Amino acid sequence: MSDWLIWLIPIFKAGHIFGLIVWCGGLIGMSLMLALHDPAVSQVDYHRIRRATHLTYTLAVTPAAVLTVIAGTWLIFMRGTFFPWFYAKLFFVMLLVSAHIWIGEVLVSVADSAGRKRPPHPWLPIAAILVPATFILFLVLAKPDLGWLAFPDWLQEPLDADFPLDVPRL
Numbered sequence: 317m318s319d320w321l322i323w324l325i326p327i328f329k330a331g332h333i334f335g336l337i338v339w340c341g342g343l344i345g346m347s348l349m350l351a352l353h354d355p356a357v358s359q360v361d362y363h364r365i366r367r368a369t370h371l372t373y374t375l376a377v378t379p380a381a382v383l384t385v386i387a388g389t390w391l392i393f394m395r396g397t398f399f400p401w402f403y404a405k406l407f408f409v410m411l412l413v414s415a416h417i418w419i420g421e422v423l424v425s426v427a428d429s430a431g432r433k434r435p436p437h438p439w440l441p442i443a444a445i446l447v448p449a450t451f452i453l454f455l456v457l458a459k460p461d462l463g464w465l466a467f468p469d470w471l472q473e474p475l476d477a478d479f480p481l482d483v484p485r486l
């Protein structure tokens with residue numbers, strides 16, 4: 317690998333870690349902010365909480381998620397992390413992304429329902445974030461040998477199958 321790519325690794329890793337702190341921390345903060353969406357509070361307060369939650373999701377948490385994923389994707393090739401622990405990590409990243417989407421959906425549905433829909437108890441979204449985040453941190457920091465996780469043969473060798481459609485020839 318060329319020198320400048322090696323030099324870039326700590327920069328991408330710092331971006332990755334900064335992104336995931338804002339992402340996961342922001343999602344936990346959002347879970348608590350959503351719980352404040354209570355029709356009993358005054359209209360002015362409701363508007364303030366609603367606006368802060370919306371801005372946190374769109375301007376901080378989602379861009380941080382994108383930064384984490386982009387920096388992480390570059391790191392795959394820079395660090396050559398083609399190991400079972402890494403594929404297991406991606407499974408938990410998928411769960412974290414699902415929690416992110418769910419929290420966004422709760423945000424929109426609570427705002428659009430004029431007080432009819434109540435947000436879930438904050439422990440529910442917080443658990444949906446902390447459980448995958450803990451597994452991810454364990455996998456990436458301990459890098460356990462998951463060699464026993466056997467992939468099926470058809471996933472490990474070329475099948476010489478044709479595309480089910482015509483590929484234009486150049």
Ligand code: HEM
Binds near residue numbers: 333336387395409
């Ligand atoms: C699509 C999403 C992600 C991808 C593609 C990705 C990929 C990577 C890669 C390739 C590395 C370098 C590993 C190494 O140098 O050995 C890394 C490091 C790291 N990742 Fe991720 N990651 C993603 C999401 C996350 C998330 C959501 C978390 C935490 C909740 C996380 C936590 C970390 C940590 C703490 C490191 C530093 C580990 C070390 O240097 O030993 N990553 N990531």
